Amino acid sequence: DQQVKQNSPSLSVQEGRISILNCDYTNSMFDYFLWYKKYPAEGPTFLISISSIKDKNEDGRFTVFLNKSAKHLSLHIVPSQPGDSAVYFCAASASGTYKYIFGTGTRLKVLA
Amino acid sequence: EAQVTQNPRYLITVTGKKLTVTCSQNMNHEYMSWYRQDPGLGLRQIYYSMNVEVTDKGDVPEGYKVSRKEKRNFPLILESPSPNQTSLYFCASSQRMTGADTQYFGPGTRLTVL
Numbered sequence: 001d002q003q004v005k006q007n008s009p010s011l012s013v014q015e016g017r018i019s020i021l022n023c024d025y026t027n028s029m030f031d032y033f034l035w036y037k038k039y040p041a042e043g044p045t046f047l048i049s050i051s052s053i054k055d056k057n058e059d060g061r062f063t064v065f066l067n068k069s070a071k072h073l074s075l076h077i078v079p080s081q082p083g084d085s086a087v088y089f090c091a092a093s094a095s096g097t098y099k100y101i102f103g104t105g106t107r108l109k110v111l112a
Numbered sequence: 113e114a115q116v117t118q119n120p121r122y123l124i125t126v127t128g129k130k131l132t133v134t135c136s137q138n139m140n141h142e143y144m145s146w147y148r149q150d151p152g153l154g155l156r157q158i159y160y161s162m163n164v165e166v167t168d169k170g171d172v173p174e175g176y177k178v179s180r181k182e183k184r185n186f187p188l189i190l191e192s193p194s195p196n197q198t199s200l201y202f203c204a205s206s207q208r209m210t211g212a213d214t215q216y217f218g219p220g221t222r223l224t225v226l
Contacts, residue, residue: 004154006154032210035215036217041203041219041220042152042219042220043116043204043217043218043219043220044155044202044217046214046215046216049214067124089154089155091155095210098143098160098162098168098209099144099157099160099171100157100215101157101171101224102147102155102156102157103154104152104153104154105154105155
């Protein structure tokens with residue numbers, strides 16, 4: 001059973017517009033959420049995170065929103081740039097479990 | 113330079129031939145982990161280690177072994193590889209295992225088992 005789901009395998013956005021990547025989870029014990037970005041032939045790199053005690057975290061062009069009641073988080077990239085083209089993974093962890101659960105990834109393509 | 117290294121980067125082997133993928137980090141991190149990435153399945157955790165001599169199973173541990181004899185190294189061992197272990201493998205490390213700790217990933221090892 002997939003506890004973290006990214007239902008959109010791919011997304012295309014025009015340069016300068018907003019990219020919105022979505023992630024849903026089922027386990028209410030998750031209390032920390034992260035987004036990683038992955039370029040081809042490289043390992044994932046950390047992008048931004050959010051604790052369950054917050055509903056928003058912002059870092060430059062990247063903002064993550066958390067809706068605990070809906071068990072949903074989203075990553076907003078504004079403005080989108082061609083260099084943002086990558087696969088984005090959301091991940092979740094629950095305190096005390098020492099495990100990370102990743103989603104299946106969304107491939108973002110930013111068109112110049 | 114702070115990094116996680118994996119070797120080899122690419123490996124083609126045959127069913128049943130034991131192999132080891134090495135992972136090393138130079139950041140004195142306590143927590144290390146192995147993942148596999150498969151199309152449509154994302155990243156799945158195989159094993160993790162909270163510190164030296166402390167390891168535990170992730171979500172897909174069958175067919176794999178690990179050891180953590182030194183803080184910097186966390187090898188992944190496939191005693192008898194099978195074709196369903198063909199995958200892209202990533203090692204990762206973080207200072208500790210709390211949600212706030214960022215994991216640093218290695219560049220990946222692409223394994224093909226014939």
